Amino acid sequence: MDRRDTDVATELGIYDEAERWFVHLLEPDCPADARAAFERWLAADPAHAAAYRDIEQLWKQSKDALKDPAVMAAASRALLREPSVRSPKRWLIPTFAVGLAALLALAIVPRWLAPPADPAGIAYTTAAGQQQAVKLADGSSILLDTDSKVVVRYSERTRRVDLLHGQAQFTVQGNHAWPFVVHAGSGTVTAVGTQFQVRLDDQATDVALLKGKLAIAAQSPDGATQDASLVAGQALTYDQSGHITPVHPIDLQQAQGWTQGKLFVHDWRLPALIAEMNRYSDTKLQIGDPSLQDVHISGVFRTNDQQTLLLLLQQGWPIHARRISATQIELLRNR
Incomplete structure (x- = not known):
């Protein structure tokens, strides 16, 4: 056996060990001393850790592959056709063997068995202060609010819209066989014949349903999913951790x-009003006096009319505005 063959054999031996440890650790009654022995084996050689990471990744991918009927059928055929080349005493449990075969089948399944990929999509974007109405091919429509972006992908399987940032209102033509799915943040919103709004910021995603019904699914970083549903007149929020309120x-x-260019404000704190109005303008308002943080505001304000807002604030509250740059205006308390 030459050196290259020796290296390959050594590598296969390490993977065999990694597989045995992986299966052993899956056992619910795996003893503590076995786990300690595994940690010693893992730390003994960087190649051990690398092989174990590969096995973990194979396991994850094979579990995903098991969800695809076409892949499972190909995997079953592969298992029936391929003679065993290893000892029947191998420590691979059946589920893991089928999972690995399913992963292998991904490479051999004909292209016509695999579901078609979603198209690249068409992007629609609005700048600060702009709104845009988008008519879709199926008769559905999207109203984009200020500083927002969506990517629309229609295929034979689904109508998909990715909300990348901002806010949009969706009016959806019903088709139970062709679901309309909005991807936003850590979750999805699935609709059939509805009108709803989705707003995405850095912290959370807000969903409000005006007509019809919605199904919402939010996923945590570890893959756990939480589900909820809405009927007309209801709303919820989910965050980046997958938690649904x-x-x-x-x-x-x-x-x-906002679809009419107005903000209906009911007892809002001044910072909330300023933050919302700032979304519609390149000139940003900022509070320069901490005592204004607890000022409460009510009224109707036009989103594209910052000057009128400033006049109303200065007439109705002890506030005056001071421009500090071409794009910044500071709000101070009258003394």
């Missing part, structure tokens, strides 16, 4: 206000 009723006037 309890369902709550929506303020319909407030929810529809």
Whole structure:
């Protein structure tokens, strides 16, 4: 046996060990001393750790492959056709063997068995202060709010829209055989014949349903999924960790206000109003006096009319505005 053959044999031996440890650790009654022995084996050689990581990745991918009927059928055929070349005493449990075969089948399944990939998609973007109405091929429509971006991907299997940032209202033509799915943040919103809004920021995704029904699924970083549903007049929020808040009723006037270029404000704190108005302008307002943080505001404000907002604030509250740059205005308390 030459050196190359020796290296290959050594590598295969390490993978055999890694597989045995992986299966052994899956056992619910795996003793503590066995886990300690595994840790010693893992630390003994960087090649051990690398092989074990590969086995873990194979396991994850093979579990995913098991969900595909076409892959499973090909895997079963592969298992029936391929003679065993290893000892029947091998420590691979059946599920792991089938999972590895399913992973192998991914490479041999004909292209016509695999589901077609979603198309690249068409992107629609609005700048600060802009709104855009998008008519889709099936008669559905999207109303994009200020500083927002979506990518629309239609295929034979699904109607998919990715909301990358901002806010949009979706009016969907019903088709139970052709689901309309919005991907936003850590979750998805699936609709059939509905009108709803989705808003995505750095922290969370807000979903508000105006008509029809919705199904929401949010996924945590570790893959756990939480599900919820909405009927007309309800809303919820899910965050980046996949947690979904309890369902709550929506303020319909407030929810529809931005589609008319208005903010219906009911007892908002001044920072919240400023943050919302800033979304619609390149000139940003900022609070320069901490005592203004707890000022509460009510009223109706036009999203594209910052000057009128400033006049109303200065007339109705002890506030004055001071421009500090071409793109910044500071709000201070009158003394």
